[in-house]
Amino acid sequence: MKILVGYKRVVDFNVRIQVKPDGSGVVTDGVKLSANPFDDIALEEALRLREKGITTEVVVATIGPADCQAHLRNGLAMGANRAIHVVTSDAIQPLTAARTLLKLIEKEQPQIVILGKQAIDDDCNQTGQMLAALWNRPQATFASRVEVTGNAARVTREVDAGLETIEVDLPAVITTDLRLNEPRFIKLPDIMKAKSKPLETIEFASLGIASGDHLKATSYAPPPKRSRGVMVKDAAELVAALKTKGLL
Amino acid sequence: MTKILIIAEHLNGKLNSSTARCVTCAREIKPDAIDVLVLSDAPDAVAAEAAKINGVSKVLTVTNAANSHALAAVYAPQIAAVARNGYTHVLAPSTTFGKDVAPCVAALLGVAQVSDIMKASDAHTFQRPIYAGNAIVTVQAPADQVLVGTVRTASYPAAGNGTNAAPIEVTNVGVELPTHTRFVELAQAKSDRPDLQSARRVVSGGRGVGSKENFAIIFQLADKLGAAVGASRAAVDAGYVPSDLQVGQTGKIIAPELYMAIGISGAIQHLTGIKDAGTIVAINKDGEAPIFEIADIGLVGDLFKLIPELEQAL
Numbered sequence: 001m002k003i004l005v006g007y008k009r010v011v012d013f014n015v016r017i018q019v020k021p022d023g024s025g026v027v028t029d030g031v032k033l034s035a036n037p038f039d040d041i042a043l044e045e046a047l048r049l050r051e052k053g054i055t056t057e058v059v060v061a062t063i064g065p066a067d068c069q070a071h072l073r074n075g076l077a078m079g080a081n082r083a084i085h086v087v088t089s090d091a092i093q094p095l096t097a098a099r100t101l102l103k104l105i106e107k108e109q110p111q112i113v114i115l116g117k118q119a120i121d122d123d124c125n126q127t128g129q130m131l132a133a134l135w136n137r138p139q140a141t142f143a144s145r146v147e148v149t150g151n152a153a154r155v156t157r158e159v160d161a162g163l164e165t166i167e168v169d170l171p172a173v174i175t176t177d178l179r180l181n182e183p184r185f186i187k188l189p190d191i192m193k194a195k196s197k198p199l200e201t202i203e204f205a206s207l208g209i210a211s212g213d214h215l216k217a218t219s220y221a222p223p224p225k226r227s228r229g230v231m232v233k234d235a236a237e238l239v240a241a242l243k244t245k246g247l248l
Numbered sequence: 249m250t251k252i253l254i255i256a257e258h259l260n261g262k263l264n265s266s267t268a269r270c271v272t273c274a275r276e277i278k279p280d281a282i283d284v285l286v287l288s289d290a291p292d293a294v295a296a297e298a299a300k301i302n303g304v305s306k307v308l309t310v311t312n313a314a315n316s317h318a319l320a321a322v323y324a325p326q327i328a329a330v331a332r333n334g335y336t337h338v339l340a341p342s343t344t345f346g347k348d349v350a351p352c353v354a355a356l357l358g359v360a361q362v363s364d365i366m367k368a369s370d371a372h373t374f375q376r377p378i379y380a381g382n383a384i385v386t387v388q389a390p391a392d393q394v395l396v397g398t399v400r401t402a403s404y405p406a407a408g409n410g411t412n413a414a415p416i417e418v419t420n421v422g423v424e425l426p427t428h429t430r431f432v433e434l435a436q437a438k439s440d441r442p443d444l445q446s447a448r449r450v451v452s453g454g455r456g457v458g459s460k461e462n463f464a465i466i467f468q469l470a471d472k473l474g475a476a477v478g479a480s481r482a483a484v485d486a487g488y489v490p491s492d493l494q495v496g497q498t499g500k501i502i503a504p505e506l507y508m509a510i511g512i513s514g515a516i517q518h519l520t521g522i523k524d525a526g527t528i529v530a531i532n533k534d535g536e537a538p539i540f541e542i543a544d545i546g547l548v549g550d551l552f553k554l555i556p557e558l559e560q561a562l
């Protein structure tokens with residue numbers, strides 16, 4: 001069995017995002033880029049399934065500009081067997097990403113595709129679901145527990161009402177939530193090993209994916225600011241302040 | 249003709265208030281019609297609730313045993329089929345329900361999705377948060393395609409339900425439904441407290457609370473205030489409370505009148521979940537904690553001393 005993992009590069013979660021003064025975008029020049037944290041969880045889950053003997057091969061894939069190779073090498077250092085880089089300098093929206101991943105699925109025939117539930121840059125939370133719909137296969141989103149037995153997976157999902165468990169036939173798409181696992185740290189020898197692992201590049205244009213039917217970002221703005229309020233010195237003052245505001 | 253289809257969210261025969269919030273968002277678009285679609289094995293009670301929401305033109309029901317649980321793979325083809333009957337917009341709440349199913353509908357219709365709509369400037373121009381709410385982007389969707397969107401429920405109050413009595417119509421969708429996805433169970437904590445997502449008051453605890461046992465102090469204060477209980481990611485990760493209490497970028501985004509953050513330092517990912525709250529109160533022993541930068545009322549000190557005092561003073 002083979003697992004395909006979506007592995008997006010995003011602005012590191014620790015970076016304080018600044019909107020450009022002219023509102024044309026956010027500042028991404030020179031900021032630290034890292035793997036989307038949910039995708040690290042996706043890769044970790046795939047590696048654990050391999051360690052349990054459920055799968056034999058883990059393939060990481062990304063869609064992005066030429067300099068994403070170092071990012072994919074990190075995925076290989078973490079333990080993926082090989083990597084696929086779909087090269088494009090365009091910003092790729094979820095529907096296009098899903099169509100691209102579907103092309104990779106047709107080529108690779110994985111039994112499980114694991115993606116992060118959302119990327120922390122655009123926060124869309126769409127690609128996994130779109131992929132499942134286009135592929136006409138099951139989806140188990142927001143997974144906090146995955147058990148694979150035979151030709152099905154039992155997945156516990158973090159939903160608003162609590163924890164939902166569903167069973168899906170394979171092949172299927174799984175998207176990860178925060179508490180599925182804690183990704184491992186990359187060790188130095190693994191970085192060396194990763195250098196010789198196979199990394200295939202595919203030109204996005206060669207996939208023949210229709211594009212241009214998507215959303216146009218017209219402007220960016222910083223969020224409305226909440227300003228610092230008042231400090232009170234004890235519980236009695238707090239209660240008085242809440243009463244003044246009519247909240248008690 | 250602008251016709252909006254809203255996908256009703258419901259559980260155990262009750263309509264979720266997220267649906268009425270979607271109606272408010274839909275009204276901002278000023279459409280010719282707002283219809284609500286109820287998929288269920290027994291839709292009548294939910295449909296009757298939806299029909300009362302002000303602004304709803306019509307409620308459509310699809311009854312099918314396969315709809316007894318909200319499985320995206322089962323719901324999506326039915327929603328797409330109904331949407332093809334002349335709807336210009338399909339809206340679902342940006343809850344785990346809507347986030348699960350809406351992108352499937354968009355993909356089936358071959359269109360993009362606008363996630364987390366916080367403002368509609370016109371029928372195809374929307375504002376949405378990105379980077380954990382650190383930037384707001386305005387996006388324009390193609391006017392010649394169906395618009396699929398999820399509504400950031402914290403940005404819209406629930407539409408009222410006064411005198412409206414929209415007609416309820418049974419509709420049939422001739423689509424084959426997959427059997428590759430099966431519901432097993434839903435583990436729900438039993439609670440008499442208000443629902444976190446729609447509560448007027450919320451008391452949240454963070455890592456500073458220190459343990460699962462200590463969290464009793466948060467629950468106690470919440471009960472005294474008639475408030476729902478929330479938590480930071482740190483508190484959930486540490487196992488103090490279950491994951492459905494998590495507030496923030498990847499948890500619940502809420503907008504209560506009063507939000508009390510207790511022992512929460514205020515990571516940006518948490519703040520993004522509460523910035524629409526009416527009044528934010530922060531209690532933390534670290535006066536430099538980032539939560540104080542956005543709190544309306546701050547109190548520095550030991551929560552184990554302050555909370556009992558606060559309860560006394562209430």
